[in-house]
Amino acid sequence: MDVFTAGVWVLTVGFLVFSFVKDKHKTKESVKKALGMGKGMLISIISIILAIGLLLAIFTPESIAVFVEKQNVLIATISAALLGTVTLVPAFIAFPLVGTLINGGVGIVPSVSFITTLTMVGVVTFPLEIKSFGRKFTFIRNALSFIFAIIIALVMGVII
Amino acid sequence: MTGILKKIKENLFLVFIVLAYAVILLMKPQMGVQAVQNSGYYIKEMLLIMPVIFILTALLDTWVPKQTIMKYLGQESKFKGIVLSFALGSVSAGPVYAAFPICIMLHKKGATIKNIVIILSSWAVIKIPMLLNEMKFLGAKFMIVRWVLTIIAITIFSWITSQIVKNDDLPKENDESEAGLNINVDACMGCALCVQEYKELFEMNNRKAYIKEHSFEPDQDKLKKAINRCPVNAIEFVKK
Secondary structure, rough: OOOOOOOHHHHHHHHHHHHHHOOOHHHHHHHHHHHHHHHHHHHHHHHHHHHHHHHHHHHHHHHHHHHHHHOHHHHHHHHHHHHHHHOOOOOHHHHHHHHHHHHHOOOOHHHHHHHHHHHOOOOOHHHHHHHHHHHHHHHHHHHHHHHHHHHHHHHHHHOO | OOOHHHHHHHHHHHHHHHHHHHHHHHOOHHHHHHHHHHHHHHHHHHHHHHHHHHHHHOOOOOOOOHHHHHHHHHOOOOOHHHHHHHHHHHHHOHHHHHHHHHHHHHOOOOHHHHHHHHHHHHHHHHHHHHHHHHHHHOOHHHHHHHHHHHHHHHHHHHHHHHHHHHHHOOOEEEEEEEEOOOOOOOOOOOHHHHHOOOOOEEEEEEOOEEEEOOOOOHHHHHHHHHHOOOOOOOOOEEOO
16 A cells, blocks of 8 residues: 555544544444445446456557547547546546556646546536526536636646 | 346446456457456555545535535625535535535525536535545646646636526426425435335335335434435435
8 A cells, every 4th residue: 555545544544533532423324324325336336447447458558648649639638528528437436547548648638638527527417407407507517617627638738 | 036137237237348358358368367457456446545535525524514504605605605615515425416406405595606506516526535536646736736727717617607597597496395205316326225224114226215105104213314324315305
């Protein structure tokens, strides 16, 4: 385990102990909730990981990097953003995945646009969002999220 | 037999992936081994970080006084309201669709469209435990720069949204919400905690929770417990 992960574990256990001392009952309930959330997602998470492992064996990060490099940066970034809107990958798998891709040589700009639309724009939750907030709200919020995801990615390309 | 068939039907994607692995291991053993190694790496990383992320998320969700934040949100539309909206979105647990009913409730209590967009967007993108995860795999500089840019972006486009979308554009809520017990099936993640708590009243079907046909009056204490235990607040009870 690397230092960073160990640090997060120490922080969490510390928080947990503090929470337990303050309120035993509340803490037990939150741990149960956490386990419930994890259990509910476990099968789909493992399926997604297996799919990613397979895809990365067929298209290696290096070959993806070569392919992306050949494209126009703007087109690559917009395509990555589009891919992010339809992909259903939980964020905590997306980060190591993007880490692998960047290490394999894929540019930062398309990677950032992918990861930002992945979490911010939800094609799958579209119907539910329309039902809750109406068409106009849903359309405008998601369209603006998409545009700004690309702007964030381009600005990050300049800064990093 | 029907039990097995049901299980296969529920996990069709997983079955498909496993079959794909079998095919590739037979046809191209080298590629298959590589795929297994790739997945092994991600599963290891996930097991190392997922438990803490879920526990941190649940603890933040429990200890941050969200009721207080919500109370002030309706009245504060200027700077303080923006900060409170970001705070609410960043510490809450659950997928973004769990935020929909909360946002509708807040809007009814007077929260502006701008603040609702901030809550939804930060709920989706800015999660404090997730920021730690991002730092681990992509570095501190990457995480901080993306975080700052995201906050700026959300602040700008929430303002733009509020210029285009007006209160009238949101669906009219019929104020007499249905009396009785309801489960928001779209939000349910299938954790079965409610069934554990009250198995006479709830049942699982196709990895979603449903209310059983019942003729008895639900026990208020047990029902309340089940409602509180739901990680995504999908169970609703309105007194008749």
